[in-house]
Structure formats: structure tokens, C-alpha cells
Amino acid sequence: MSMPARNAARPASPPTPAGPAPAAALLALPRRKRLDLTALARQARGASGLVLPPAVAIALLLVLWQGLSSGGQGLPSPTTIWTDSKELILHPFFDRGGVDKGLFWHVLTSVRRVAIGFSLSAVVGVALGVLVGSSRFAHRALDPIFQVLRTVPPLAWLPIALAALHEAQPSALFVIFITSIWPIIINTAVGVRNIPQDYVNVGRVLRLSPFEYFITILLPAATPYIFTGLRIGVGMSWLAIVASEMLLGGVGVGFFIWDQYNSSRISDIVVALVWVGLVGFTLDRLVALLGRIVSRGAAAS
Amino acid sequence: MSSRAYLSIENLGVTFNAGPKSSEVLRGVDLTIDQGEFIAIIGHSGCGKSTMLNVVAGLLPVSMGAVILDKVAVEAPGPDRAVVFQNHSLLPWLSVYENVRLAVDKVFRSTKSRTERHAWTMENLALVQMTHAKDKKPAEISGGMKQRVGLARALAMEPKVLLLDEPFGALDALTRANLQDSVMEIHGKLGNTVMMITHDVDEAVLLADRIVMMSNGPAANVGDIVTVDLPRPRRRIEVDTDPAYIAARHAVIEFLYARTRWCGPPEPVFRAPAATRAPIFCTAA
Numbered sequence: 001m002s003m004p005a006r007n008a009a010r011p012a013s014p015p016t017p018a019g020p021a022p023a024a025a026l027l028a029l030p031r032r033k034r035l036d037l038t039a040l041a042r043q044a045r046g047a048s049g050l051v052l053p054p055a056v057a058i059a060l061l062l063v064l065w066q067g068l069s070s071g072g073q074g075l076p077s078p079t080t081i082w083t084d085s086k087e088l089i090l091h092p093f094f095d096r097g098g099v100d101k102g103l104f105w106h107v108l109t110s111v112r113r114v115a116i117g118f119s120l121s122a123v124v125g126v127a128l129g130v131l132v133g134s135s136r137f138a139h140r141a142l143d144p145i146f147q148v149l150r151t152v153p154p155l156a157w158l159p160i161a162l163a164a165l166h167e168a169q170p171s172a173l174f175v176i177f178i179t180s181i182w183p184i185i186i187n188t189a190v191g192v193r194n195i196p197q198d199y200v201n202v203g204r205v206l207r208l209s210p211f212e213y214f215i216t217i218l219l220p221a222a223t224p225y226i227f228t229g230l231r232i233g234v235g236m237s238w239l240a241i242v243a244s245e246m247l248l249g250g251v252g253v254g255f256f257i258w259d260q261y262n263s264s265r266i267s268d269i270v271v272a273l274v275w276v277g278l279v280g281f282t283l284d285r286l287v288a289l290l291g292r293i294v295s296r297g298a299a300a301s
Numbered sequence: 302m303s304s305r306a307y308l309s310i311e312n313l314g315v316t317f318n319a320g321p322k323s324s325e326v327l328r329g330v331d332l333t334i335d336q337g338e339f340i341a342i343i344g345h346s347g348c349g350k351s352t353m354l355n356v357v358a359g360l361l362p363v364s365m366g367a368v369i370l371d372k373v374a375v376e377a378p379g380p381d382r383a384v385v386f387q388n389h390s391l392l393p394w395l396s397v398y399e400n401v402r403l404a405v406d407k408v409f410r411s412t413k414s415r416t417e418r419h420a421w422t423m424e425n426l427a428l429v430q431m432t433h434a435k436d437k438k439p440a441e442i443s444g445g446m447k448q449r450v451g452l453a454r455a456l457a458m459e460p461k462v463l464l465l466d467e468p469f470g471a472l473d474a475l476t477r478a479n480l481q482d483s484v485m486e487i488h489g490k491l492g493n494t495v496m497m498i499t500h501d502v503d504e505a506v507l508l509a510d511r512i513v514m515m516s517n518g519p520a521a522n523v524g525d526i527v528t529v530d531l532p533r534p535r536r537r538i539e540v541d542t543d544p545a546y547i548a549a550r551h552a553v554i555e556f557l558y559a560r561t562r563w564c565g566p567p568e569p570v571f572r573a574p575a576a577t578r579a580p581i582f583c584t585a586a
Binding site: 196198199201202204205206207208212216217220221295 | 358359360377378379380382383384386388390392394403404407408458
């Protein structure tokens with residue numbers, strides 16, 4: 001059998017930092033520098049290809065918005081928002097006590113709630129998903145319940161939570177938990193049920209104990225599915241937090257939006273919406289990144 | 302039945318029940334294999350070759366009769382009957398070394414020290430000439446190399462019988478020849494008892510001491526057995542023109558194409574309950 005050359009694909013060496021270099025390296029410098037320049041140019045082209053289209057689209061959107069809303073009625077135009085909410089945009093970190101804080105603090109409070117609620121639902125969801133995925137009896141017993149409950153909108157849970165827990169803070173956490181747990185359970189269960197029979201057979205031939213099987217085969221094989229569920233779940237929990245804070249009050253970006261609506265500061269709401277969108281996007285990407293790191297190499301070959 | 306038989310399959314019958322329907326795959330299979338013997342099992346698709354191997358492995362239950370290995374009836378899978386699967390089935394999240402080490406750690410946890418287990422892992426990788434890729438992931442090596450690692454993992458368990466389920470079926474002809482040579486060399490060195498399923502007549506004649514030819518299913522059994530009377534070590538180029546080789550090859554081809562013809566349904570694939578591909582749900586609340 002012919003083995004492939006081991007040094008086949010060696011990446012181009014990165015640019016060497018300036019400093020005392022041996023003569024050979026100095027001699028080779030011009031050539032290497034030219035190579036780096038072309039690589040840099042290629043990188044710049046790639047980056048501009050990624051950045052330019054969305055930048056153009058955003059600019060066009062702003063122009064369109066400005067044109068449509070310049071009548072003075074209805075939604076404020078981008079320039080109006082800038083003049084109205086300049087303070088809010090430029091100073092996200094002020095804190096005058098109470099709920100009079102910069103947007104950063106509101107968002108941070110919301111993110112903290114999501115972190116707690118989502119962590120809980122991740123742990124419970126993966127555990128339940130493994131149970132439902134590996135036991136046919138558990139699947140038959142629980143799946144109908146899950147399928148019905150997962151369609152209940154987050155806000156419908158809020159009165160139940162308030163009635164059961166009596167307090168706003170745990171109720172908000174519960175709403176996040178209950179909203180984000182369903183995709184985690186369902187995707188984990190699908191992942192566990194889809195473990196290739198070959199891997200199961202390897203475990204059987206080796207006589208792995210249930211715990212060893214769980215650690216060495218089940219978890220790694222289901223990881224891509226688990227992270228699909230976690231990613232959908234974190235998005236849904238962010239949807240739920242904003243909605244539930246609107247009703248609960250206190251600090252938090254959801255309440256901020258509601259508060260500004262009551263004082264007719266629509267410009268501030270638009271600014272808050274941009275924050276909500278960007279944070280939601282970041283959360284999604286964070287979970288996706290974590291999934292890529294954890295499931296590295298788990299792709300079937 | 303010879304009482305010295307190491308592995309004996311006695312009046313084996315396998316019937317699959319799927320709800321109200323049942324299909325009899327094997328009926329009355331009798332086969333005895335001596336220690337150190339290399340057996341090839343050949344037959345048309347659907348004749349239950351894989352089923353028979355899976356029963357010996359313990360992965361499928363026996364409906365009738367018994368499989369007895371070294372005086373003990375086979376009831377469950379175990380490392381004394383290591384399997385090399387057709388599609389390698391290495392765990393993709395473990396490196397080549399870790400895949401073999403997993404088996405070594407499991408089988409020799411109490412009998413070998415940590416350093417001994419490391420050495421044993423490396424020894425088996427060396428046996429299949431894969432030490433150079435020990436830190437690679439299965440996705441990074443070729444199909445032939447994956448089968449080598451699968452073989453190393455099976456050998457590392459020191460099985461009483463090595464079960465090869467069409468191990469080279471998915472490989473190109475040159476790679477396959479190369480692996481066949483490796484298997485012959487390893488068999489010569491270690492003297493394992495081997496049971497190999499194959500579709501390839503030349504592979505069967507070259508590697509096996511005896512070739513078991515299965516009749517067509519349903520309810521297949523052993524149609525005939527050809528003894529390959531060639532001395533070992535065998536060399537591909539030399540045996541090619543040997544009268545014994547030609548005779549054995551002819552007997553197998555005669556059996557496959559004159560006495561049995563493919564007529565049954567395609568080989569049934571019996572797996573765990575079909576994994577339902579539920580849609581990944583992504584609705585917003």
C-alpha cells in the first residue's frame with residue numbers, strides 16, 4: 001500500500017517577526033515577503049467579499065427607511081433616532097440607580113437570566129433526551145407529552161409560573177427553561193437513536209458497561225445533534241426572556257422596551273432592538289462555536 | 302462431529318420475526334472449525350453468510366441449535382470473538398491509537414499494567430504497519446488503512462476466533478491484494494482461528510484452508526465444503542498456476558454458478574429498529 005507523503009500539505013509559514021535572523025533567512029527574505037503580500041491581498045479580497053455585500057445591504061436599507069419615514073408620522077427615521085437617542089447609543093454604561101441604567105446593564109441582566117435558565121434546560125434536556133432516545137418505553141411514554149407541550153408559547157407559561165412560584169425572578173427563569181428545553185430534548189433523542197449500529201456493535205463486542213458505553217460511544221456520537229438542539233434552544237430562550245421581562249418589570253432589556261413604549265420613546269426602542277438582535281446573534285454563534293470545538297472530528301468518515 | 306473441534310456450529314437455525322411476518326434465514330447449519338484453521342464462507346447475496354457470522358459473534362440470537370466455542374456456548378458478544386466489520390466501524394472521534402487502545406484497555410484492564418497496555422497497542426499497530434499514523438483520526442486515512450486499524454483492534458483483543466465480515470469488500474483490487482497478504486502473514490505468525498466472509502473466489506482460495514459454500518436462502522445451509530490443499534506460506538504469484546489452486550477455484554465457481562444460482566431477495570439487513578429521522582424542529586415560539 002502506498003502511504004501518502006507525510007509532509008504533503010504543509011501550510012505556508014506565517015510572516016516571521018522582525019528580529020535578528022540568520023544570514024540564510026535574510027537572503028530568503030525578499031522572496032518570502034513577496035509571497036506574503038500576495039497571500040495578504042488574497043485574504044483582503046476574501047474579507048471584502050464577506051464584508052462588502054452586507055454593508056451595502058444595510059446602507060440601502062437605511063436609505064430606504066429614511067425615505068419612507070421622512071413624513072414625520074409613524075416610525076422615526078434613522079436620522080431622527082440618532083438625534084433622539086444619541087445619549088443612549090453612545091453611553092451604554094451609565095447607571096443612575098433604579099432602572100435608569102445604560103442599555104448594557106439591561107442587556108447584561110437579561111443575558112444573565114438566560115445563562116441560568118438555559119444552563120438548567122441544557123442539563124435537564126440532554127438527560128431527558130438520552131433517556132427518551134435510548135429507551136423505547138420512555139419514548140412511547142413521554143414523546144406525546146413533549147410534542148404537545150413544545151407547542152405552548154412561552155408567554156402562556158408565565159401565569160402558570162407566577163401562580164406556582166409567586167415571584168417574578170424564578171418565574172422568568174422558568175419561562176426560559178421551559179421554552180428552550182424542547183428542541184434540546186428532541187434533538188438529543190434523535191441523535192441517540194441515530195447512533196450507527198456499527199458503533200453499537202463495537203460497544204457490544206467490547207462488552208462496555210452502560211457507563212463506559214455512555215461516555216465512549218453514546219455522547220460523542222450524539223454530540224452534533226445535541227448542539228443543534230442547544231443552538232435552537234438558546235435562540236428560543238432569548239425570544240422568551242424579552243417577552244417575559246416585558247410583563248415582569250425591573251431591570252432587563254425586555255422591560256426597557258416596554259418602559260420606553262409607555263413613555264412613547266420609539267427611538268430608544270429601535271436602539272434596544274438592535275442590541276437584542278446583536279446579542280441573540282452572538283449567543284447563537286457562541287453555542288455553534290462551542291459545538292464545533294466539542295464535536296471536532298466526530299463527523300462520520 | 303469431531304470432538305476436537307474448537308468452534309462448532311451445530312444444527313444452527315436463525316429465524317427473524319418482524320411482527321406477524323417471519324423469515325427463516327438459516328436452517329440446520331453444521332460446521333466444525335479446528336483451532337488455527339482459516340475458513341472462508343462464500344455464497345450468493347442473501348444466503349445468510351453475514352447472519353451466520355453475526356450469530357457466532359453473538360450479535361444476533363440463535364433460534365435453534367447452538368454455537369460452541371472452546372466448549373462454551375455462545376450467547377452474547379464478547380472480545381473472544383473479535384469482529385472486523387466491512388465498513389471498518391472505527392470510532393471517528395478517537396485517533397487510530399485510541400481506537401485500538403480502547404479495546405486493549407477493556408480486555409486487559411486487570412491483567413496488564415498501563416505501560417504493558419501501551420506496548421501491546423503499539424505492537425498490534427506495528428503488526429498491521431500502522432504505527433506511522435497512530436495519531437491520525439480515521440477520517441484522515443485511506444479505506445485500506447482503516448481496515449488495517451480495524452484488524453489491529455480485533456487482533457489486540459487476542460480473540461479465540463477472528464471474525465472477518467467481508468473485510469476487503471469495499472477496497473480497490475490492489476489495496477485488497479495488499480491486505481490479503483498482510484492477513485496471510487499475520488495468520489502465519491499468530492496462528493489465529495479465522496472465519497471470513499467473502500464474495501471473492503480468488504480471495505477465498507488464496508487465504509482459506511477450507512471454503513464453506515452456502516446454499517441459497519431462504520433457509521440456507523452449508524452446500525458444500527472445498528478443502529484448499531496448498532502449503533503455506535502461499536505466495537500469490539506462485540499459487541496462481543498450482544493445480545490444487547486451480548482445482549479449488551474451479552470447484553467454487555462450479556458450485557456458485559452451476560449448482561446454485563442467485564434467485565432470492567437481496568441480502569436482508571437486520572438492524573436495530575430503524576432510526577426514525579424525526580425532523581430537527583426549529584420553530585419560533
